[in-house]
Amino acid sequence: MNRDDFPILNSGVIYFDNGATTFKPKCVVEAVKAYYEDYTANAHRGDYDNSLRVDKMYEEVRNKVRNLINAEKDEEIVYTKGTTESINMVVFGYLAKKLKKGDEVLLSKSEHASNVLPWIILQEKIGIVIKYIPLREDFSLNDDLIEDMINEKTKVISLAHVTNVIGDVRNLQKIGDICKKHNLLFIVDAAQSIGHLKVDVQECNVSFLAFSAHKMLGPTGIGVLYGKYDLLKEMDPLTYGGGMNAFFEADCSYELKDVPWKFEAGTQNIAGVIGMGRAIDYILEIGFDKIHQHEMKLKNLAIQELKKIPNIKIYNEKTESGIVTFNIDKVFSQDTAVFLNRFKIAVRSGNHCAKILKDEIGITNTCRASFYLYNTEEEVMALVAALKRQDEVYDHII
Ligand SMILES: Cc1ncc(COP(=O)(O)O)c(C=O)c1O
Structure with a gap:
């Protein structure tokens, strides 16, 4: 998996919105x-x-x-x-x-x-x-x-x-x-x-x-x-x-x-x-096996590290795809996404077009980090580091 195939990554963005759309290789x-x-x-x-x-x-x-x-x-x-x-x-x-x-x-x-x-x-x-x-x-x-x-x-x-x-x-x-x-x-x-x-x-x-x-x-x-x-x-x-x-x-x-x-x-x-x-x-x-293994490695790392941070609720710890859905306790998901954007981290927030899921999970809005083949462990750790600074959310968004 060659990150050089994706020139958009040179902008420094940490792109975790692959569930919405993916980057395109050269x-x-x-x-x-x-x-x-x-x-x-x-x-x-x-x-x-x-x-x-x-x-x-x-x-x-x-x-x-x-x-x-x-x-x-x-x-x-x-x-x-x-x-x-x-x-x-x-x-x-x-x-x-x-x-x-x-x-x-x-x-x-x-x-x-x-x-x-x-x-x-x-x-x-x-x-x-x-x-x-x-x-x-x-x-x-x-x-x-x-x-x-x-x-x-x-x-x-x-x-x-x-x-x-x-x-x-x-x-x-x-x-x-x-x-x-x-x-x-x-x-x-x-x-x-x-x-x-x-x-x-x-x-x-x-x-x-x-x-x-x-x-x-x-x-x-x-x-x-x-x-x-x-x-x-x-x-x-x-x-x-x-x-x-x-x-x-x-x-x-x-x-x-x-x-x-x-x-x-x-x-x-x-x-x-x-x-x-x-x-x-x-x-x-590249092959599906390699892609899946890579995504699961990133997801497992994210779960392991996010669980160490107080106030982070994860909604899908066990599922077998590269999607991590979470919230910071008492923080509106869009505020979290705007805060993460300060660190050039792109996640999706909201109801993700799954509008009746709220009946089951009891909440309308969440943040979603969705990983793909060009994401790295360093990028996951950058997300973790940013979320550790959650006390600053309101300073950043106001
Ligand atoms: C599960 C699922 N189904 C359907 C769609 C709709 O895809 P599109 O907007 O490309 O038609 C999406 C888009 O996010 C999706 O995640």
């Missing part, structure tokens, strides 16, 4: 730049050299994504703007027509807004019923209770692989097996896991998987929806226009292209696709 920025400087063309529209080059690269990245998540076919990979758009496409393009009033969807209270709000809207539109799988005392998902919640009305389980506040890693294999046994759709929000852990959609019986490139060293505005081929075939696009139709006539007859192109209306984020492909290469060159 190779990703260069890949994006090369597309704009050297061979700009639209995808699937031209018959000249640059256009054919772009077509090839655009489809090669689909194959890289397929290998990354072990999908069966390239056609199961749809480019989207990111996790949020991917989940919305499934909920409104597929489930809005497949589910009916009274059908039950199982979520958890630690899901991100993008895996709760679309379901709330679907509940409003067609009367589905949302049920929440209980959390354990440590706020991780209690997957032992899932089967007890399933009845003949249960149709879908939709969960994050890794949650963005507690950072618990869900057992996709176990939940996927339950979905297979009970013939349920299994939707996985992989936003917080895709750049950190190996995901295997076939092994875990995942029906749909959503993720964003910007949380895995790639550009913003690009992500993926994976769907099993037969499910994508039945799913409707939410956007119609150029590039996704085979023909349309004045008499209103039309035919859409096949999966996945029917979901990619209009000019796509081609530079983003190319950058995402380079980010995947970069991550695979």
Whole structure:
């Protein structure tokens, strides 16, 4: 893991907000730049050299994504703007027509807004019923209770692989097996896991998987929806226009292209696709085992040292990802974040878009330090040193 690959680190920032978005290595920025400087063309529209080059690269990245998540076919990979758009496409393009009033969807209270709000809207539109799988005392998902919640009305389980506040890693294999046994759709929000852990959609019986490139060293505005081929075939696009139709006539007859192109209306984020492909290469060159071990080393150090400081409450000591969620007792989380910023330490504060988690952890706002491959033990110790000076919080923020 070479910090020199990330020129932004030269600014001296200690960046612990990787759950929000990650830094981009030089190779990703260069890949994006090369597309704009050297061979700009639209995808699937031209018959000249640059256009054919772009077509090839655009489809090669689909194959890289397929290998990354072990999908069966390239056609199961749809480019989207990111996790949020991917989940919305499934909920409104597929489930809005497949589910009916009274059908039950199982979520958890630690899901991100993008895996709760679309379901709330679907509940409003067609009367589905949302049920929440209980959390354990440590706020991780209690997957032992899932089967007890399933009845003949249960149709879908939709969960994050890794949650963005507690950072618990869900057992996709176990939940996927339950979905297979009970013939349920299994939707996985992989936003917080895709750049950190190996995901295997076939092994875990995942029906749909959503993720964003910007949380895995790639550009913003690009992500993926994976769907099993037969499910994508039945799913409707939410956007119609150029590039996704085979023909349309004045008499209103039309035919859409096949999966996945029917979901990619209009000019796509081609530079983003190319950058995402380079980010995947970069991550695979390092390897998920190494990335995970590094993050856990940093998390364990942070927990060990933060526990020595009086007044620090940690909410997720045990979870197996590089996320540490904490508060200084009686200090508003945003005040802590502003204080840490004085030391060039970037953490996230607030509810982290997981707005119903407060029902479980009993508090609305927390600080989150989320580690990634370029963070170091020295940086963790700088966070610890700053938090030891917590008596100065109010001097610093006023
Ligand atoms: C668990 C989880 N799901 C979904 C999202 C939404 O991702 P995006 O904003 O890239 O669509 C996030 C972003 O923080 C997240 O952490």
